[in-house]
Amino acid sequence: MSGHGDxxxxxxxxxxxxxxxxxxxxxxxxxxxxxxxxxEVVGLIGPNGAGKSTLIGVASRVVPMTxxxxxxxxRALxxxxxxELARRLxxxxxxxxxxxxxLVVEVVRMGRTPHVDPWRGPGPRDExxxxxxxxxxxxxxxxxxxxxxxxxxxxxxxxxxxxxAQRPAVLLLxxxxxxxxxRYQAEVLTMARAAAADxxxxxxxxxxLNLAARACDRVMLxxxxxxxxxxxxxRVLSPERLGRAYATAVDVYATPRGPxxxxxx
Amino acid sequence: MASFxxxxxxxxLAAGIGSVRIPAPEVLAAVVRGAWGSLAxxxxxxxxxxxxVIDTIVWQIRLPRVALAALVxxxxxxxxxxxxxxxxxPLADPYLLGAASGAGFAASLAIVGGGALGLGxxxxxxxxxxxxxxxxxxxxxxxRRGWSLPIVPLVLAGVVVGSCLAAGTSFxxxxxxxxxxxxxxxxxxxxxxxxxxxxxxxLPPVLVAGAVLTAAARSLDVLQLGERAAxxxxxxxxxxxxxxxxxxxLATAAAVSVAGVIGFVGLLxxxxxxxxLGPDHRRLVPVSAVWGAGFMVLADLVARTVIAPxxxxxxxxxxxxxxxxxxxxxxxxxxx
Numbered sequence: 001m002s003g004h005g006d007x008x009x010x011x012x013x014x015x016x017x018x019x020x021x022x023x024x025x026x027x028x029x030x031x032x033x034x035x036x037x038x039x040e041v042v043g044l045i046g047p048n049g050a051g052k053s054t055l056i057g058v059a060s061r062v063v064p065m066t067x068x069x070x071x072x073x074x075r076a077l078x079x080x081x082x083x084e085l086a087r088r089l090x091x092x093x094x095x096x097x098x099x100x101x102x103l104v105v106e107v108v109r110m111g112r113t114p115h116v117d118p119w120r121g122p123g124p125r126d127e128x129x130x131x132x133x134x135x136x137x138x139x140x141x142x143x144x145x146x147x148x149x150x151x152x153x154x155x156x157x158x159x160x161x162x163x164x165a166q167r168p169a170v171l172l173l174x175x176x177x178x179x180x181x182x183r184y185q186a187e188v189l190t191m192a193r194a195a196a197a198d199x200x201x202x203x204x205x206x207x208x209l210n211l212a213a214r215a216c217d218r219v220m221l222x223x224x225x226x227x228x229x230x231x232x233x234x235r236v237l238s239p240e241r242l243g244r245a246y247a248t249a250v251d252v253y254a255t256p257r258g259p260x261x262x263x264x265x
Numbered sequence: 266m267a268s269f270x271x272x273x274x275x276x277x278l279a280a281g282i283g284s285v286r287i288p289a290p291e292v293l294a295a296v297v298r299g300a301w302g303s304l305a306x307x308x309x310x311x312x313x314x315x316x317x318v319i320d321t322i323v324w325q326i327r328l329p330r331v332a333l334a335a336l337v338x339x340x341x342x343x344x345x346x347x348x349x350x351x352x353x354x355p356l357a358d359p360y361l362l363g364a365a366s367g368a369g370f371a372a373s374l375a376i377v378g379g380g381a382l383g384l385g386x387x388x389x390x391x392x393x394x395x396x397x398x399x400x401x402x403x404x405x406x407x408x409r410r411g412w413s414l415p416i417v418p419l420v421l422a423g424v425v426v427g428s429c430l431a432a433g434t435s436f437x438x439x440x441x442x443x444x445x446x447x448x449x450x451x452x453x454x455x456x457x458x459x460x461x462x463x464x465x466x467x468l469p470p471v472l473v474a475g476a477v478l479t480a481a482a483r484s485l486d487v488l489q490l491g492e493r494a495a496x497x498x499x500x501x502x503x504x505x506x507x508x509x510x511x512x513x514x515l516a517t518a519a520a521v522s523v524a525g526v527i528g529f530v531g532l533l534x535x536x537x538x539x540x541x542l543g544p545d546h547r548r549l550v551p552v553s554a555v556w557g558a559g560f561m562v563l564a565d566l567v568a569r570t571v572i573a574p575x576x577x578x579x580x581x582x583x584x585x586x587x588x589x590x591x592x593x594x595x596x597x598x599x600x601x
Contacts, residue, residue, distance in 0.1 A: 060497045086499030093497075097353075099489035101544035110487050114499035118483060166498070 012037055012071070013170050013201040014059060014089070019068035021058045028054040030225040031068065036170065036201040041192055043216035043233070044205045047246050050222040052205045053094060056172045059203075060091045073169060086114035090168035094175045094205075096159045098147050104158050105143040108134055111165030133164035137191055153184035160191060171195055173204045177211060189215040213237060213258040221245055234259055268555040275559050276335065279566045280327040284573060287319055287327075295323040330459035333523065334565040334579075335558035336467045337456070338530055340474065340520035342557020344513035345531030346538070346550050347478045350485035351509045352416060355539065359517040359531035362404045362423035362510070364397040366430035368521040371396025373434050373448045377441040389451065390463075390522040397518035400426060405510065413503045414510070416492075454525035454580030456565050463523045474516035475554060481509055482546035489544065527580045529587030530557055530564075533594075540594060 012035035022028040028051040036042055044052050057063030058070065061077060070077040072088055080088075090111070099107065111133065112126040122130075134140040137157045147155065156176060163171060173192060177185040189204075189211060196202045206212035212219055213233035221229040221236055223245045229236045237259045242250045249264040277296070281287040287295075298320060344359035352361070360366075375392035404426050408419040434452070438445045478485075484505050488495045496502045517531070534557040535549060542548050561579075564586060568579040 057493075062493050062496050082496065082501055083499035086497060089497075091494070091497045093491070093494055096494060097489075097491045099486075099544070101539065102486070102489065106486075106545070107490070110490060110498065113483075113487050121483070 013073055014203070015071045016055075016058075017069045019055075019058060019065055019070055021054060021063055021065045021068075023054075023063070027066070028225050029058065032222070032225070032227055034220060034227060034230070036203050038169070038199050038201050039196050040217045041196045041202040041204055041215060043212035043219035044203060044222060045207075045209055045212050045219055046222035050245075051225040052222055053174055054225075055222070056091060056174050056203070056205060059170070059172060060089060061085060083114045086166060088168055089170040089172065090163035090166040092156075092159050092163045092171070092173045092176050094178065096155075098150075098155060100146075100148045102147055103143065104139055104145050104147055104150070105130065105134070107147055107158055108139070108161045108165050111162035114166065129167060130165050133161040136164060136194065137161040138187070153180050153187075156180060156184065156188060157191075160188060164195065169200060171200050171202045173202065175205050175207055178207060185211060209237060209242070209261045210259075213261075237261055268552055268559070272335070272555055272559045272562075275562050276331050279331050279334075279562050280323055282566060282570060283322075283327060285318075285322055287322065291319055292323055292327075295320050296328070299324050329461050329464055330456055330565065330569075331562055332464045333459040333467065334456050334561040336464060336471055337520045337524045337527065338534070338557035338559065338561025338564075339554040340467065340471045340516035340557075341527065341531040341561075342534040342538075342553035342555075343471070343474050343478055343550065344517045344520075345533075345557070346535040346546070346553040347474075347481075347485075347509045347513040348531070349535050349539075350488065350546055350549075351506050351513075352420070353489055353491075355536050356532070359513055360427075360526070360528070361420065362514065363400040363427035363430060364514055364517045365521060365526045365528075366427040366434065367400025368393040368397035368518065369452050369526055370430040370433045370437070371399075372451055372525075373437040376448050376451060377437055377444050390466075393525075394518050394522035397521050398514060400430060401510070401514040401518075405507075414506050416506075450578060451525045452580075453578030454527035454583075455576070455578055456524055456568075457576060458523075467519050467523050470515045470519035471554075474512040475551070477508055477512035478550045479547075481505060481512075482550050485509070485546040485550075486544070525578075525580065527561070527583055529583045529591070530560060533587045533591050534560055536591070536594060540597075 014036040016032050016034045019029055019032040020027060032055060044055065046052055054063055058065050061082070072080065072085065108130050109122060109126070112122050112129060116122050116126055131140065134143065137160050139154065139157050139161050142150065142154060142158070147158065150158065160176065171192070176188050176192070180188065192202050192204060193215060204212065204216060216233065218231055219233050219236050220227050221241065228245065229241055234254070237252055239250055239252045242252070242261060251262050251264045253260045277289050277292050281289055281292045341359055348357040348359055348361055349355055372389050372393040375389045404419065404422045405414065407422040407426070408414060438448055484500055487498055487500055488502065488505065490498070492502050535553040538549055538552045538556055542552060564582045565579050568577045568582045571577060
């Protein structure tokens, strides 16, 4: 489904209006509007320091919002309890620390934390979800491996499996393909698309503009804490706009499969 | 379970060793008699007399000491497991936030000036307990930002406050030379003043800490993914950290107050358990308590027997045994 939805975001899983946020006195987001609907993959692009990770932090309530409004499934973000929010919204962080000594299956099972009764522990339903997430990400055969023995690509897929085991409606991916080689980049993005096909709304922070153009239904260009352009990649990724946002000259080549961006050296 | 069995065996053996050697079966018999409330009281003749002597040695001297050693070890093992979990660092130990230096400073003041306050025998343990808890609470207050407890400022505040108090203790030692030996003995840790009263004082804090840490075990596992990820999985990370730090501090302060500053147990034991059984806190927490108990019983056995009738400070034994063992573990760990 295309799911571009109504621009007012009435059907949005995740909606921001004029969100202002930052760390202490330093404001990073200066009034961000956005929405994410079920079944779509939206790319969040922009230079370093533009506020992409901060935006993910605000949506998952680990970075406080100082002004504006945010809603998850139509309900104000601030009204959610932590566990309740974690049942609807999952994050794949950038450079997740590796919890030494734990097995792959144990880490994926931690994704069930917001669903599991803390006294009783995971039940058969949780084990089913863990297996489903591990099969979807191709880490089922690594189940009994200690996580510190995994390659970077395998670990990234385990982190994705953990997020899928949360059974979220909204999946926030913070540069899930950084440090991965081409094959793993393709695999992770295919998995993100598969999640969207299941009705999950996926927000993908991407440094690699070409990957974002390929994988996303539309992209949002964030610069200095504001969304400066939003829409299909072919429209947003223009040389003028990117040149301004990244403060460097770029060449954009239109291809049948979307735009390709390279810095003009 | 196997660990528990080994600990029970160790307790019986340790209770038999000392200036009077009592074979394990007779220790067991005395334990059973005591538990059934029929300690050899009346009766005449050499046989009854010998039984009475054994009962007295086992119940009045050996068992309180072994039990206290076990509880101190359990407290430090628990606290160490909790601290290493919260700080996500296998080098964290129960004294990281200044509990030891706070207890040391307060206890040295109490030893030097205690007579004046007239607190008697309770004075030093009480001072040590208050000193340890007050220090950790001060460190927490210094490091907190609103309702959150950031780890790096917490560790820094612990180190800084700890150094200040250690300097204070050194000053007390220099200023009151004639009592310095007493202070030093306390600082190095000893179980020579064991009694059933002390066992009974230490038991509730250890049980409370054990209960809190066991309840927090699954959350501590999730915390190893990083604080941010744990929050995004629905944990109330700040409440978890505070609960574990306070529970660990309660156990540590109680242990230090009855036995002085005994190093290495809280660092070494959870580390060894993690290497042997993996990082799952539902195993790590209880097993650290049991292994800590066993390690302390052994260390105290060494402390009171190697140069008998004199005693080594048990803290010296744990460090002498602990440091090389720890190096061995590290080598094993760093080996490819």
